[in-house]
Amino acid sequence: MPLGDFFNQVATLPISLVLGESLNLFSALDVIHIVGVLLLAGSIAVVDLRLLGVIFSDIGLDAIQRQLLPLTIAGALLVFPSGIGLFLPQAGKIWLNPLLQAKVALLLLAGLNVGYWHYNYSRHAEWSSAAALPWQARLAGASSLVLWAATIIAGRLIAFYI
């Protein structure tokens, strides 16, 4: 099945129709999405700054990551379902939007970056409490900041590309 047909079908799912027909519901998803974005990106940015070594060098990485993770998870729980909800009713057209495509690609890269960092981190117990972190950590922090900022930029600009 061609992708266009697939997304057209997605847009006619019962849930897509419900979301698309209710202006209040759609606006609510919009609000939830932005609160989630700020929670997710804001908490991740602080961990990234620690990875870069510019803040909290007196606190071990394990403590920072453990204590800030609930904020990131709360953000993810708000942002992903609401994002899917915003996408569904528009699926038939919006999947062609290059900024949406860029955003999805950036999101995947940001996710891979998180996964790769945690894989790397799990193999180096000595990093968990070190004040000065190795270049791998600084690279992970820098790429995370760039990827999440780029995801927000692409996401914000979707509406401007019609």
Place this chain on the structure above:
Amino acid sequence: MSLTTHPAAIEWLAKSTLAHQFNQADPWTFATFMTIHLLGLALAFGTSLILDLRLLGWGLRASSPAQIARNLQPYLLAGLGIALLSGAWLFIADVLKFWANPVFRTKLVLLIALSLIQVWLLFRAKADGTPVRSVAALTLIFWFATIISGRLIGLI
């Protein structure tokens, strides 16, 4: 006309050369300022959230509020400054449209109060002031109210 009901300062701002110049900017300049606004907001909100939650005894307990305030200060203030300046640009570019929106006026009051309390909390925490749990809780409520009303400006 409704124009006459605006406060003098709003009238003056709407008619200023600056407002005219900003209003003539091309759509991508608007998009750029909106995007910068969001990025600044993410930095300001994330750092404020961590400080305010710590003042409430939650979150980053590995560090004292004073240490957290010292570490986050440049990023919190930079994020807040970026969000306020880019927000001011967006407002000046369309003064009367925003002023006519009741959600915008609500947000304006919220964000002025929020900015003042958040900066006060930052310096209070940095100076190792006595715990100010109720103010920290109030500030968090203001943050969410400001973000929600900010998003609603474009929807109402």
